[in-house]
Amino acid sequence: MLFRVDGSSELSLADQIAVQVRAGVVDGSLAPGERLPPARELAKALQVNMHTVLRAYAALREEGLIQMRQGRGAFVHQDAGPGLIRIVELAEQLMAEARKLGMSQQEIVRLIGETKYA
CATH class of the missing domain: 1.10.10.10 (Winged helix-like DNA-binding domain superfamily/Winged helix DNA-binding domain)
Known part of the structure; x- marks a missing residue:
């Protein structure tokens, strides 16, 4: 490359x-x-x-x-691929929005764990 x-x-x-x-x-x-x-x-x-x-x-x-x-x-990484990159991008967007709302990383992780898909 x-x-x-x-x-x-x-x-x-x-x-x-x-x-x-x-x-x-x-x-x-x-x-x-x-x-x-x-x-x-x-x-x-x-x-x-x-x-x-x-x-x-x-x-x-x-x-x-x-x-x-x-x-x-x-x-x-063996698991690296387009899907992982997309998830990282979405996680970064989620954290940026959460910071705008004054939420901590721990609060976001807790919310994700409480979702029906967790």
Whole structure:
């Protein structure tokens, strides 16, 4: 997969990298279990700081899209796919709306647990 960043974009460089990984999972150019480029190599290729790549990878790990393996790198999670990405997007929208209403994450989790579909 070819990564690109645009310094003039409103999105941070880390967010741009993360968006490209998500898009790769959705379009199938990144398959479950596939290894992502090492942070140092990707940073050098994109001419960005290595910590920028690590921030992108950390965000993707928190979303459950990638796994980080000590000394072995970052891999697309076995369960990653378009459905998971859509659920993450919906969860982010739900949390944004809940924050506007002054609700905490714990309150939202409790409400979800109480739904008839839980």
